[in-house]
Amino acid sequence: MCASYGLDPRFTDDELLAEADEALIEGLREWAEANAGETLRPTGKNLRNLSPIVIDADGQTTLEPAWWGFLVNGEPAKFPSINTRSERLQERTGALKSRALVPATGWYEMKKPERVWHEFGLDTSALFGMAAVTQRGRTADGQWFTCYSIVMRPAPAHLADLHDRMPVLIPTAFAQDWLRAQGDRELIDEALLAAASLDDRVVAVPRADDKGAERLF
Incomplete structure (x- = not known):
């Protein structure tokens, strides 16, 4: 499962959206700079570390701070919900009715039994989007949030010895389809085919400092 990821403000390449709005990309960079060095982790009940996601709002792609994991009856879900x-x-x-892209420059997984953290990403260190499904959720104090769950798939052969699953990465050409198309079986099937086109570009390296994978916002 994916339980942590990164958004490095030094990204110079953008594979998130085919026609990315300049303000959206700049907003991501500013957010990443303000949170530089932190590892993005699931949102906590008391520590509300909201993270940016890209959604479609009336035909416009926009950034929204969101809660990683689902809220049920005013509390974080009792069932695993950070990944789907x-x-x-x-x-x-x-569950495909409402969807988002989760911007990232890498995600982190531990290789077992060695317990060595690895960082996964694209070979160009580009900004990319991970597929997510979303739903609205309310906390016990009455605040509403967009909640998201990162979609996971079996890892390709060259990564499977490090971890058996990985996020569904959405190529630039398929980004708008993921955000706007009708949510049906055909959409997830097409998303998986599109994600497979990036498999050869996904690389993994051991983390020199694995403390980052354990930190909370």
Whole structure:
């Protein structure tokens, strides 16, 4: 599962959106600079470390601070909700009704049994988008948030010895489809095919300082 990821403000390449709004990209860079060096982790009940996601709002792509993981009955879900299996979405397409892209420059997984953290990303260190499904959630004090869950798929062969699953990466050409198309079985099937086109570009390196993978905002 993906339980932490990074957004490095030094990104110089952008593979997030085909026609990325300049203000959106600048907003991401400013957010990343303000949180430089931190690892993005699931949102806590008391520590509300909201992270930026890209959504479609009436035909416009926009940034929104969001809660990583679902809220149910005013509290973080009792069931695992920070990740959603792509296989589950193929069977239960209702969860595809509302979707987002999660901007990142890398994600972190631990290789077991060695317990060595690795950082995964694209070979160009580009800004990219991870597929996510979203829903609205309310906290016990009545505040509403957009909540997101990163969609996970089986890892390709060259990564499987490090971790058996990885986020569904959305190529630039498919980004608007993921955000705006009808949420059905065909969409998740096409997303998986599109994600596979990036497999050869995904690389992983051991983290020199694995403390970052344990930090909270």
